[in-house]
Amino acid sequence: MTEAASHSQFTPRVFSGIKPSGGLTLGNYLGAIKRFVAMQGEAYETLYCVVDLHAITVWQDPAELRTATREVAASYLASGIDPEKSILFNQSQVSQHAELGWIFNCVARVGWMNRMTQFKEKAGKNAEKQSLGLYAYPSLMAADILLYHATHVPVGEDQKQHVELTRDIAAKFNHDYKTEFFPLTNPVIEGPAMRVMNLRDGTKKMSKSGESDMERINMLDDADTIAKKFRKARTDPAPLPESLDGLKDRPEARNLVDIYAALSDQSPEAVITEYAGAGWGQFKPALADLAVAKLAPISSEMQRLLDDPAEIDRILARGSERARAIAAPILERTYDIVGLVR
Ligand code: TYM
Secondary structure, eight states, X not given: OOHHHXXXXXXXXXXXXXXXXXXXXXXXXXXXXXXXXXXXXXSSEEEEEEOHHHHTTSOOOHHHHHHHHHHHHHHXXXXXXXXXXXXXXXXXXSTHHHHHHHHHHTTSOHHHHHTOHHXXXXXGGGGGGSOHHHHHHHHHHHHHHHTTTOSEEEOOGXXXXXXXXXXXXXXXXXXXXXXXOSOOOEEEOOSTTTTOBOSSOTTSBOOTTOSOGGGOOBTTOOHHHHHHHHHTSOOOSSOOOSSXXXXXXXXXXXXXXXXXXXXXXXXXXXXXXXXXXXXXXXXXXXHHHHHHHHHHHHHHHHHHHHTOHHHHHHHHHHHHHHHHHHHHHHHHHHHHHXXXXX
C-alpha cells in the first residue's frame, strides 16, 4: 500500500505507552513522556496508556504492579499530560486490547517474532523459560496501536522495530482480507535523546533494569542523587570538542551532550558551541543543575499525586471509558471483516 493510501482516510491520532515495571528513568522521560506532552498541543488526538498487560510478560509482584501503574500515570500527569486534552488510561481496563491482540497473533508469523531483537536481548540464553506472553508481546503492541487506528507513535529508538512490525501486521491483515481497514502507522523518533545511554557504559541503553542504580537517573531521584550520578558518570579525559564530529567514538561524552540538549530544548550542535573546550568539571555540574531544575518540579508533583491514589484511579477509569468508545467499534468491525458471527 502507498503512503497516501495509508493515511488519507485516517484522523491524525497519536498512541503511545509505557510499561509499569520498576521505576521510570530519564530515558523514559526524554525519549517518551516529554515528547508526548509536546504532541498534545499539536494537531492530533492523543492517547497515552499505562501498558500493564505488557508489564506482566515478566513476573510482577501484584502490589508493586499497582504502585508502578499509578506511578506511570502520575509521571504523565506531573509532566504535563492533561487528562482533558489527552486520553490517559491503563490498558487492562480496555479489554479490546487483548481481543485484537489475539486476532493479530493469528496474523503475525512466528518468523517475524523470531527476528525481534528485544525478545532476544531479554530472553538471552533462557528463551525456553520465558513466558509465551513475552514472545507474543509485539503483536499485543500492534493491537494497542491499531485498535485506535493510530497514525503516529512517538517512541524511543529501542521500539522502532516493534512499530515496523505493527506496519507489517496491518499490511498483512489488509492484504489477506482485501481491505484498507488498518493504517500503516508511522513511528515518530525525533530529537537528540532517542537513545539515552547508560551513565557507566555509553554503548548500552539506560534502562530500568540495569544492574546498578548509578547507571541511570530515575525520575524520582532527589537533587543530591542526580548530582552524584552525573559527577560519577563515566567520561574520557578530553575536554568537549569544537564540533560534534569531535564526539565520534566518544559515546559517553556524546550521551551527556545529548542529554543536555534534550533537557534544554537545544540541538547538540548548540550545546557544543556553548561548551567548546570546557572540561568535565565545568560541564557535569551544569548538566546536573539543569537536570535537577527540570526533574525536581516533576518529581515533587508526582509525589503529591501519589498521595491520593484514588484520584489517579478515577482519572484512569475515565480515560479508559473514553478509550473504549474509540476501540469498541474498531474491534467490532475487525471481527466482522474476519467473519466472526456477532
Ligand atoms: P518501555 O516501557 O520500555 O519504555 C517506554 C518508552 O520510553 C522509551 N525509552 C527510551 N527512550 C530513549 N532512551 C532510553 N534509554 C529509553 N528507555 C526507554 C521507549 O522507547 C518507549 O517509548 N513496548 C513498549 C511499550 C508499549 C508501546 C505500545 C509503546 C506497549 N504498547 C504501543 C508505543 C505504542 C515498551 O516496553 O516501552
